[in-house]
Amino acid sequence: MTHAMPHVLVLGASGLIGRFITDDLRARGFAATGLARRFSPSQASAGDLALPVMAMDVTALAQLMRTREIDLVVNCLGILQDGPGSDTGAVHRDFVARLLQAIRDSGRDIRFVHVSIPGSAADDQTAFSRTKREAEQLIIASAVRYAILRPGFVIAPSAYGGSAMLRALAALPVDLPAAESATPFQPVAVTDVAATVAWLAEHDAAAGPGVVWDLMAPHPAALGDVVAQFRHAFGTTQIPRFALPAFLLDLGARLGDGVSWLGWSPPMRSTAIAELRRGVRGDPAPWMAATGIAPTTLAQAVGDRGASIQDKWFARLFLIKALVITSLALFWIASGFIAVVLSLPATKAILVSHDFPSVWVAPLAIGTSVMDMTIGVLIAFRRSCAFGLIAGMLVSLGYMVGCALLTPDLWLEPLGALVKTGPAIVLMLVALLTLDNR
Template sequence: MNKKVYVLGGYGLIGSACIHRLVSAGFDVTGVGRSLEKGRRSNDQVKWHAVDIGTASAAEWKERLRDADIIVNAAGALQDGARDDLNAIHVNSIENITQALAGTAVTFIQVSAAGASEQASTEFMRSKARGDNVLMNSQLNWHVLRPTLVISRDAYGGTALLRAAAAFPLVNIQIFPDAQIQTVSIDDLTRAITKAATGLLPQNTIADITEEESQGFDELKMEFRSWLGLKPWCVTLPAPSWSIKLIGLIADMFGQLGWRSPLRTTALETLKSGICGNAQTWKMTGNQNCRSMKETMASMPATIQERWFAKLYLGLPLAITVLAIFWLASGIIGIVSFPTAQDVLTKRGISDDLAQLLILSGIIADITLGAAVLVRKLSRLACIGMITISAAYIIASLLTAPDLWLDPLGPMIKVIPSIVLTVFTISILEER
């Protein structure tokens, strides 16, 4: 009978790759994540359990994992926010799982992070280290694998931002030029995880999974730009330190609204400190070196999809910002110009009371949608609302004030591009 493996964080960047590798190796795999829909969309060939990893109790884990032979923990979060609690995800979950599985022969494979330490400069690294320590002090069979920056065919978080930075038009915005980065291919990482699952690693292995050499962040960006098939930048401009901090603070603010921006202060601090590991810890287990960054890139040639993604990645925050400003401004202008708007309607045969009701309804709708699109879990619904309201505006104007379509400033014509922008935004809202 095939061994049963449960992959926590199964539709994430690392988790989804783990599932594919483990299935190919003959394991009976079950994915675990918050959403069954996202899991099945990621891979409909395996079973899925919907579990909030950060809040599930020991009793719930005992029930969920009752037939498990192996646990692969690929779940993680970069920073505390509206959707994430680092201590809950990185520490409490492992406490509850090890308690639930106490006395069993289950093997727990922990995907941690190179540089994880309780003395690290970020809570991400500190919480990862605390979780590792909980596991290592348990009675389970365990392995702790600590990758550096994972390079994958898929893109999410830091790897997505790296593609976007490499595709930035004309200008290389230089940040942290002295930061040293080591990478690891997702194939090398999933191969290491599969070896641990098949019992081919020494018991209780702790190893950094990484290439041997490091490169500067600028060098890494240029390698990605070359990989994308784009021409070299025309000019390089160093980013002032204050602007980097400001971007981090803005990204943190949006993190409280549910957006998992890879530009939050934790990511920037991690990048500034460098992302490096000790490749010798993996070699000491009797395994070969992981491939270099150049070898990794050569193994996954870029296609038009990668170029489109890289160029459009920064389009989402720009589109969300423009839509929020546009709709909030429309509502505010409606308040300021209430008498003028009322006059426009009453001149076309609409009663004062109905005109006031229509204008007030429009103001409330505009401001509500402009604010809602900034909240991650409401953004899709807000976009649908924007399209619906815009279509209603067009129909209403054609019925009551068709002359507005001939206005030299084209106030109604401008609604159509806003609908197109909203449709574009919906189409790229999906994270993974």
């Protein structure tokens, strides 16, 4: 007699770990429903649900589990730190409390698999780690059968957040400060995390009522070792480097915190640096003994072969992307500000010298300057950035065509302001094409 494969619900299925787990389960023949607030077009799948998951109450969650006949719930939801629309306590602790109650109310015998973080409560210094630990305590105290997975630094074929940052460090001529480079940093391949979830789905009875496992390579490694392995894959081991002073990391984290209020999710924020300095360590022996999984080595996780050209381009451009968007936002804001605040008489004089009607001069000078500053503000905010870049390209083309028709002599201006508009349009196109995060 054959038994039906368990049906797995993966929460956070658009993220780095959640997406890989969902796809891996399906490849192994499991029925897997991926749930996330939204999926990118490239992630869209008939088996996924795009729902406002954080807004779902206990009743809605329990109903979903009943109607889908869920046997295993995998929670991969998480955020790095508090910010506009982001509350670590709400995501890590409060939602888990609702999820546990929903599992109990569903009337089904469901195992709850929770992706957490390694370490102990004594080392938790951030809201991120404290709320993750509070969720663990809720799970252990509940009557729900559980498996708390504490993966080390996750290495995956795709890159997001911290893993993207380490790739960038490996590709560029910079190095971490000595203290940060020596931080314990035990990695784990995302394939091992997915294999553990699949093992739990297939050997549910063998897992017992509750387990807490550290998922990571058994051999100690430092953060510098992980970066060095990526350098080997990128072929950049011989590039001269300068070590970043520690204060630059702190400054970058402060800037990242500020940018997050504009809707961006930069990997370098104060929480990320604090967690990096704490390090990643644990004891994978119980996990290995229970599942029989032999952890993938660091060299295998990064890849024994050389990196592909798309890997290299991504790593080189990852940090430059932020510089490009910042410079474009400042360029548009500054150009409009200078024209209307600092140089309004000169702006009017240029228009008057080209026989513009006097009644149009002030409105045109002020209107175009305000439009420029508006474009800069639109580019600065993550939600409106794409619209701002498209508007910037169209306005720039409009300036070029308008000047060619009405003031062609400006094309011969000694500093070549109009000539430089072409490369600016290309730079905005580059920013638009690299705007996706997933």
